[in-house]
Amino acid sequence: MDKTDKPMSVLVVDDEKDIRDACERILTRIGFQVLTASTGAAALEVMSRNSVPILLLDLKMPGMDGMQVLTHVREMDETTLVIMITGFATVETAIEAMKNGAYDFIAKPFEPEQLRIVVNRAAEKMQLLHETRALEEERNRTLADLHTEKTRIRTIVESLPDGVGVTNSQGQMVLMNPAFLQLLDLPPDCAPGKPIEACIADNEFCNLIREISQGWHVDYEDIPSHELDVSDEKFLLARSRPVLGEKNQCLGAVVNLVDITSMKIIDRMKSEFVAKVSHELRSPLSTIHEQLAHVLSEMLEESSGVDPHILQRAKEKTHGLISLIGDLLDLSRIEAGIVTQEPTSVCIDELLKNIVDFMGTRAKGKNQSLLLDLPDQPLPALMADPLALESIFGNLIANALNYTPQGGLIRVRAELAGISIRVSVIDNGFGIGARHLEKIFDRFYRVKDENTRFITGTGLGLPIVKGLVDSLGGFIDVESTPASGSTFTVTLPVKEADSS
Ligand code: ADP
Secondary structure, three states: OOOOOOOOEEEEEOOOHHHHHHHHHHHHHOOOEEEEEOOHHHHHHHHHHOOOOEEEEEOOOOOOOHHHHHHHHHHHOOOOEEEEEEOHHHHHHHHHHHHOOOOEEEEOOOOHHHHHHHHHHHHHHHHHHHHHHHHHHHHHHHHHHHHHHHHHHHHHHHHOOOEEEEEEOOOEEEEEOHHHHHHOOOOOOOOOOOEHHHOOOOHHHHHHHHHHHOOOOOOHHHOOOEEEEEEOOEEEEEEEEEEEOOOOOEEEEEEEEEEOHHHHHHHHHHHHHHHHHHHHHHHHHHHHHHHHHHHHHHHHHHOOOOOHHHHHHHHHHHHHHHHHHHHHHHHHHHHOOOOOOOOEEEOHHHHHHHHHHHHHHHHHHOOOEEEEEOOOOOOOOEEEOHHHHHHHHHHHHHHHHHOOOOOOEEEEEEEEEOOEEEEEEEEOOOOOOHHHHOOOOOOOOOOOOOOOOOOOOOOOHHHHHHHHHHHOOOEEEEEEEOOOEEEEEEEEEOOOHHHO
16 A cells, blocks of 8 residues: 555444454554445445445345445445455455455455455555556547647647648658648648649649659759649649658648739739830830930030030930830849740851851940850750840840950850750859849849949849740850959850741
């Protein structure tokens, strides 16, 4: 018996007072709390008011005998351990009582030591039962907690305003919250188990999710986000990350969808606004520019005494504004996805030669060398809008000349790279600091430092170049070291004439 706890109760039921007193004395001494009853009815009465873990019950009693009491006790509390007290002649009845649910028996007359052993054994058994029950309760509680926790997390995922979907390692959907279904225009009762392609109509993104699900992208940094056009009026930003198990093994992918329709609409409105304003400004400005030029030449002829520099400056400014407006309109058109001309077969060698020839005069003006490196074999023709190509390389070469000091060297190199043509514009000019590199393709971004202070520009050249390269399915890359120079590399896919 655990002596630190409250003493365990034993109820002694016997019609003989001596036995009751003897039991009480012996058991109290070893730490039990002893209750007594002289009849079966009195015993049941005590049990209805107290919790009695151990019952010492005389078999032979006047009135309700031990066997009857046992039957009632079993009905009242099946955990009570009943020890039958029997006479020599009634061992068989005692065995019968054991069959009916008594725990043990002790034969009269018994020695104190015998009583102690029997009752202590019952107390130990009772203690074990308590501990087992406590463990069982604890286990049930933990399971219930886990269940509640799972339900709670599920409720949170279900209530998220962003779309959340999870795939297994085979690329099948195993979880889709209501926002996920709603954003992708899927029916609300769409059941998991479908392949990702059945839910997202963007092959490139689905392939990426499959790769992530199979554990190809453990480095989170290199996972690109995607823009999904669900319809003309619904745009989503989609991101995906691997779901890793305890041993870092990939279990699948989680896909997060955010509705960016309103941002896209505002962006579109901004672009339309810029396009409209630019368009409205262009003609009056061009007229002013021409009239200024006219007035300027007349004044110079008449030598009117007006400082021609003032008018010259005004002419330069209007010219700058006209080219800004031209750039803005180009950019608006590119962003709206309007291709100016049908793609035709373009010989890139010829196109580059012409641009380099044309720019040669400007290079000479700054005492710069502008060289073109072409491979021995002619390059395959590109299916593209030739004006777009002229704009791309014209801008890059003009920048190289602009941002390279007097006497510098600019090389234009074209080569075949697999199924693409790669053109690099390499200069040994001012270079671009690392912190500016990411931003130079943003609209109106210009690096402002000692070297570039007096160079005029709009900050729209590179966004135009990037927009055009994107529209041709290519990509542009830049490497640069301040004070050493920059290399802009454009890679364009060679397409078959009939595949465009
Ligand atoms: P702009 O030349 O009209 O300023 P761009 O969009 O063409 O606009 O270029 C953005 C900025 O990138 C430039 O202002 C310049 O600071 C930097 N840049 C572009 N090309 C080069 C280059 N070849 N060398 C150094 N800096 C460059």
